[in-house]
Amino acid sequence: MEHVSLYERIGGNDTLQILTDRFYDLVFNHDQISHLFKTDKETIKDKQRLFLTQFLGGPQAYSDVHGHPMMRARHLPHPIAEEDAVAWLECMAKAVESLPLTEELKEELFARFPKTAFFMVNRES
Ligand code: HEM
Structure with missing residues (x-):
């Protein structure tokens, strides 16, 4: 069978928008993490959707x-501890759970996120 990406299987751009x-x-x-975000919400949403x-x-x-994602490098200016990653994943788990899939x-x-x-x-707790 031809390979169908996860992107396509979840419904592509429309689903990523939601x-x-x-x-x-x-x-x-x-x-825990709202203070880290300085850019306006629409800009960061847009970047995340593209990523x-x-x-x-x-x-x-x-x-x-x-350009090249280099995601770890792009996050270095933002001090991220393990508990911030946990909070980020909590938000992602809720957002994924709410999708009509x-x-x-x-x-x-959801399994695609914890490792990343x-x-x-990039900092000690
Ligand atoms: C581990 C917890 C994480 C925290 C606390 C975090 C926090 C942040 C912050 C503070 C920014 C900059 C926002 C701004 O410009 O104000 C950012 C940008 C971004 N993050 Fe994260 N992030 C995390 C994990 C991730 C993961 C796992 C991904 C991808 C799966 C991701 C994707 C992105 C993208 C695409 C951007 C925009 C980069 C750009 O400037 O082009 N982040 N993140």
């Missing part, structure tokens, strides 16, 4: 606009 809307509403209201497009196997949308697909989607989130940790 996911990033819900995710950043949670992040910007989260006691997740390629992260989940869709077109290279982020790289086309912003099968449980199986939601699990597969802990990779962003």
